[in-house]
Structures are given as C-alpha cells and as structure tokens.
Amino acid sequence: MTSEFMGPPWQADWTKGAEGNRNALPEPAQALVAAARAELVTAQDPYFLGIDADRGLAAGMSVEPVQSTRPRGEHILYFDYGRGWLRYHFTARATDPQIVIDECFWQ
Incomplete structure (x- = not known):
C-alpha cells in the first residue's frame, strides 16, 4: 500500500458570491x-x-488568519498591497484536500 502525500497544487473552489464578485471586477x-x-x-x-x-x-x-485564536480556521490573502483580498478556508481531508474561497473583494 502506498501513501501519497496530497499537496500542492491544491484544489480550489469558489462560493457563488465570491465567484460573482470576481467576475464583476x-x-x-x-x-x-x-x-x-x-x-x-x-x-x-x-x-x-x-x-x-x-x-x-x-x-x-x-x-x-481571520481570528488569531483559530490558526487553522479561515484566512485572508491580501493582494494588490491590501486593495483586495480573498477570504478562504482549507478543508484538509485525507483525500482531495480543498481550498474554498468564500469572499473576493477589490477596491
């Protein structure tokens, strides 16, 4: 039996709201x-x-992290020097780990 490490590139998915915001930019x-x-x-x-x-x-x-007391909870990735961000969470399943982007914002 082989044990394969699931690592990058991670699967990523967008919530409908985040995807709509991204497409409107x-x-x-x-x-x-x-x-x-x-x-x-x-x-x-x-x-x-x-x-x-x-x-x-x-x-x-x-x-x-969104909350410093939850280092494995939701995170925010800031981009464009803080003008925009992606709020996401990571689901660390044994098979098919995935990043879910919950919010997309840019100003």
Missing part, C-alpha cells in the same frame, strides 16, 4: 485575483503557519 483586477489564487493553490501550507510563513508570496501579498 474589471479585467486588470481579475488578473490580480487570478495571480493571488495561483499563489494560494501552490502554497506548501495553505494555513501559512509560523513566523513569516507568507514571506515567499509575491510582492504586495500577505496572509493572516
């Missing part, structure tokens, strides 16, 4: 969202646990 902003999503699904640890765990992200991006 102008094309340059949609490109920023696509870049942020790409960083998220290729992250070794989608929780970004530890000090400076998000230092490998592209310029203008950072990640933090």
Whole structure:
C-alpha cells in the first residue's frame, strides 16, 4: 500500500458570491485575483503557519488568519498591497484536500 502525500497544487473552489464578485471586477483586477489564487493553490501550507510563513508570496501579498485564536480556521490573502483580498478556508481531508474561497473583494 502506498501513501501519497496530497499537496500542492491544491484544489480550489469558489462560493457563488465570491465567484460573482470576481467576475464583476474589471479585467486588470481579475488578473490580480487570478495571480493571488495561483499563489494560494501552490502554497506548501495553505494555513501559512509560523513566523513569516507568507514571506515567499509575491510582492504586495500577505496572509493572516481571520481570528488569531483559530490558526487553522479561515484566512485572508491580501493582494494588490491590501486593495483586495480573498477570504478562504482549507478543508484538509485525507483525500482531495480543498481550498474554498468564500469572499473576493477589490477596491
């Protein structure tokens, strides 16, 4: 029996609201969202646990938990130097782990 590590790239899905918000953005902003999503699904640890765990992200991006008391709960990935964000949660199932993007915002 082989034990395969499920790792990046992670599966990602959008809630209907987040997908609608993403699709309503102008094309340059949609490109920023696509870049942020790409960083998220290729992250070794989608929780970004530890000090400076998000230092490998592209310029203008950072990640933090929504609640500091829940480090494995919902997170926010900021992009475009804080002008936009993706709020997401990670479902760490044994098979088919997945990132669900609950909110997409850009201003």
